[in-house]
Amino acid sequence: MKEIEVVAAIIFDGEHVLCVQRAPSKYAYTSLKYEFPGGKVEANETQKEALEREIKEELSMSIIVGSEYLTVRHSYPDFTILMHSYLCIATDRSLVLHEHVDAKWLEIEEFKQLDWAAADVPIVDKLMEEKA
Numbered sequence: 777m778k779e780i781e782v783v784a785a786i787i788f789d790g791e792h793v794l795c796v797q798r799a800p801s802k803y804a805y806t807s808l809k810y811e812f813p814g815g816k817v818e819a820n821e822t823q824k825e826a827l828e829r830e831i832k833e834e835l836s837m838s839i840i841v842g843s844e845y846l847t848v849r850h851s852y853p854d855f856t857i858l859m860h861s862y863l864c865i866a867t868d869r870s871l872v873l874h875e876h877v878d879a880k881w882l883e884i885e886e887f888k889q890l891d892w893a894a895a896d897v898p899i900v901d902k903l904m905e906e907k908a
């Protein structure tokens with residue numbers, strides 16, 4: 777099955793983390809799900825460069841990329857993703873939604889309110905456990 781390498785940014789502003797909702801798409805299992813912003817790593821860029829580029833493209837935001845948090849391999853019915861998540865800091869809360877349909881700054885305790893993409897659940901669970 778096709779495997780794609782993806783980076784995702786867990787962007788903190790104080791106690792709040794940015795959660796974004798994907799637009800409707802052909803795959804029901806990712807359509808309208810919440811995720812951490814990011815995207816595919818292109819050839820010739822590092823994971824950190826890919827994150828900075830994606831966050832600018834998708835949200836017109838700049839971030840400070842910190843340490844890697846958790847890598848998840850998840851198989852959806854049509855493809856597998858290898859997703860590297862990074863702890864990041866927002867330099868400013870302002871953003872523009874170029875691709876997503878919603879953005880919420882939530883405290884980690886509030887994460888369970890959202891319908892997350894399946895690949896994100898281990899990241900959400902780890903953040904919630906460490907907060908508990």
Ligand SMILES: Nc1nc2c([nH]c(=O)n2[C@@H]2O[C@H](COP(=O)(O)OP(=O)(O)OP(=O)(O)O)[C@@H](O)[C@H]2O)c(=O)[nH]1
Binds near residue numbers: 783806895896
């Ligand atoms: N960015 C991101 N993608 C995720 C997460 N969880 C998850 O399952 N994915 C999946 O990973 C894939 C990433 O692709 P993407 O569409 O965000 O990447 P991209 O912007 O480079 O793609 P494109 O330019 O082809 O649209 C999608 O299938 C998406 O559904 C997540 O937390 N963040």
